[in-house]
Amino acid sequence: MGRNIVGIIVGSLFAFAVILVVQIIGTIFFPLPQELNGKGSEALQQYIADGAPFSSLLFASVGFAFSTFIGGIVAGGIALSEKRIMAMGVAIVWAIIGISLFIRSTFPLWFFLLTLVLILVSGYLAGRTIDKKKTS
Numbered sequence: 001m002g003r004n005i006v007g008i009i010v011g012s013l014f015a016f017a018v019i020l021v022v023q024i025i026g027t028i029f030f031p032l033p034q035e036l037n038g039k040g041s042e043a044l045q046q047y048i049a050d051g052a053p054f055s056s057l058l059f060a061s062v063g064f065a066f067s068t069f070i071g072g073i074v075a076g077g078i079a080l081s082e083k084r085i086m087a088m089g090v091a092i093v094w095a096i097i098g099i100s101l102f103i104r105s106t107f108p109l110w111f112f113l114l115t116l117v118l119i120l121v122s123g124y125l126a127g128r129t130i131d132k133k134k135t136s
Contacts, residue, residue, distance in 0.1 A: 004079045008089040011075025015067040015090055022063030030056035049106035057111045065118035068094045072126025084127030091123020 030053060032044070071094070072087030079086040095116055102112040 004082060004086050007075040007078035007086045008093065010078055011071040011073075011086070011090040012093045013071075014074040015071025015094060018067035018070045019063055022067060023060070026056065026059050026063065030059060045106045048108075057108070058114075061111060061115040061118055064094065064098065064115050065122040068119045069122040069126045072123045073129060076127060076130035083130045087127035087130060088120075088123045090126070091120050094119045094123075 033047070035043075068091050071090040075086040075090045076083035098112070098115055098119060101107075
């Protein structure tokens, strides 16, 4: 039981590290306007509310899904049993984080819903991937 919980925690931390890298890459492909530099989170929230580019939000959404998938694989690899459930545990952690971020931000509803679905599907796919590795 303890190793399963550690798996979820470590998997969630891996997911966090992956999303940080994805966000750094995102700023290369989708740089913020120069007028936002140094203005703080309120200016960023206004930029999102005014209509941040669709492609940048889509990139972020897919990034959350990818990070959840990697975190789920890590959690399942650490867990001694119920590996699929541990992978979904990481997805649930990230879904809760996503909900809390959405409540406090100005992200469009479509972004929130897409990201939430992709996070949950990624956790499920990570669990299936672990099960396939176990049986082969």
